[in-house]
Amino acid sequence: MHSLIPYGRQSVSEEDIQAVVGVLRSDWLTQGPVVEQFEKAVADYCGSRFAVAVNSGTSALHIACLAADLGPGDILWTSPVTFVASANCALYCGAGVDFVDIDPRTCNMSVDCLREKLEQAERHGKLPKVVIPVHFAGQSCEMEAIQSLSQRYGFSIIEDASHAAGGRYKGNPVGNCRYSDMTIFSFHPVKIITSGEGGMVLTNSSEFHRRLVRLRSHGITRDPELMAGESHGPWYYQQIELGYNYRMTDIQAALGLSQTMRLDDFVIRRRRLAARYDSALAGLPIRGISLREECVCAYHLYVIILESHRRAAIFEALRSAGIGVNVHYLPVHMQPYFARFGFTAGMFPRAEEYYRKALTLPLFTDMTDTQFRHVVGTVRGLLT
Numbered sequence: 124m125h126s127l128i129p130y131g132r133q134s135v136s137e138e139d140i141q142a143v144v145g146v147l148r149s150d151w152l153t154q155g156p157v158v159e160q161f162e163k164a165v166a167d168y169c170g171s172r173f174a175v176a177v178n179s180g181t182s183a184l185h186i187a188c189l190a191a192d193l194g195p196g197d198i199l200w201t202s203p204v205t206f207v208a209s210a211n212c213a214l215y216c217g218a219g220v221d222f223v224d225i226d227p228r229t230c231n232m233s234v235d236c237l238r239e240k241l242e243q244a245e246r247h248g249k250l251p252k253v254v255i256p257v258h259f260a261g262q263s264c265e266m267e268a269i270q271s272l273s274q275r276y277g278f279s280i281i282e283d284a285s286h287a288a289g290g291r292y293k294g295n296p297v298g299n300c301r302y303s304d305m306t307i308f309s310f311h312p313v314k315i316i317t318s319g320e321g322g323m324v325l326t327n328s329s330e331f332h333r334r335l336v337r338l339r340s341h342g343i344t345r346d347p348e349l350m351a352g353e354s355h356g357p358w359y360y361q362q363i364e365l366g367y368n369y370r371m372t373d374i375q376a377a378l379g380l381s382q383t384m385r386l387d388d389f390v391i392r393r394r395r396l397a398a399r400y401d402s403a404l405a406g407l408p409i410r411g412i413s414l415r416e417e418c419v420c421a422y423h424l425y426v427i428i429l430e431s432h433r434r435a436a437i438f439e440a441l442r443s444a445g446i447g448v449n450v451h452y453l454p455v456h457m458q459p460y461f462a463r464f465g466f467t468a469g470m471f472p473r474a475e476e477y478y479r480k481a482l483t484l485p486l487f488t489d490m491t492d493t494q495f496r497h498v499v500g501t502v503r504g505l506l507t
């Protein structure tokens with residue numbers, strides 16, 4: 124019996140290892156010159172002006188919300204089909220959270236649902252302060268339409284691009300923030316590139332950038348212009364707001380920087396595997412996520428949506444065959460913790476329908492041909 128084929132895993136090269144070892148032999152272990160290089164490499168890749176590296180994608184979401192001035196009395200909207208962190212970041216800020224149902228074709232936040240919900244919210248005087256579109260599975264949301272709604276209704280946009288590093292929208296890299304205030308990435312090992320744990324906030328605004336840098340490190344500044352009273356001297360710093368220790372280490376940044384060099388190769392490989400799945404599984408009673416013409420999907424996940432409700436049995440059979448299938452995600456509003464905010468099953472029916480039928484197949488850069496053929500053969504055997 125072979126070991127479980129994971130649904131996702133990192134690809135670490137000898138160069139990656141040497142880069143990390145290089146930092147271990149240097150003077151700096153915590154945030155230092157390599158974090159700066161990593162930030163510059165990702166900002167250059169994406170075409171954004173600024174990037175702020177932090178210790179996780181979740182921390183990136185938290186400080187992005189704080190930089191957007193989200194606080195008590197405010198409300199944040201996101202997709203129900205996402206990892207819990209996209210909603211928890213609102214709760215960390217003392218704000219409320221609500222969800223916008225998905226488009227069943229792309230499984231991204233539906234622009235029509237968003238528009239309708241905004242019209243209703245305006246009537247009730249309860250418009251969101253922040254909206255977090257999540258680029259599910261690696262395909263960008265319809266950012267141009269979401270941006271034009273943001274101009275009409277006055278909310279900030281933070282793109283959760285945890286799945287979408289290396290993806291493109293309307294010809295430009297996801298993360299260039301052309302249609303948003305900020306974009307966040309996660310560098311958890313199952314994501315497209317990794318730094319062990321890690322995340323980053325990208326923005327084109329120097330104001331957001333300054334604020335993010337401060338929030339990452341205790342709310343401390345060394346800029347005399349921002350200080351209360353006179354600076355006492357060159358050693359002097361002040362804490363002017365409540366921040367955190369969300370810093371990334373140079374050890375992590377070395378891995379992330381080295382991986383950034385291979386980001387395009389990773390996405391090409393993932394897209395090739397996804398295309399092979401598409402043709403090898405054609406004709407089965409399943410569908411995939413519909414891709415929009417203006418998007419290049421980075422394929423963090425390869426999701427199939429079954430036509431029947433036999434998901435549990437198929438999941439078990441695949442696991443028994445050594446295939447580490449997964450389900451992304453139980454819609455966040457159905458998490459027990461969210462019941463206290465009044466959320467119940469039935470509120471976001473398209474997300475719930477998707478959840479009942481969805482299955483994530485293994486997809487990762489170093490997947491072998493033997494692994495791939497085993498997955499395809501087993502899935503075909505179960506579904507024909």
Ligand SMILES: *Cc1c(COP(=O)(O)O)cnc(C)c1O
Nearest residue numbers: 179180181206208285309310311
């Ligand atoms: C992974 C993920 C996060 C959180 O990232 P961490 O680095 O694990 O904190 C947030 N949102 C989405 C959609 C994710 O997939």
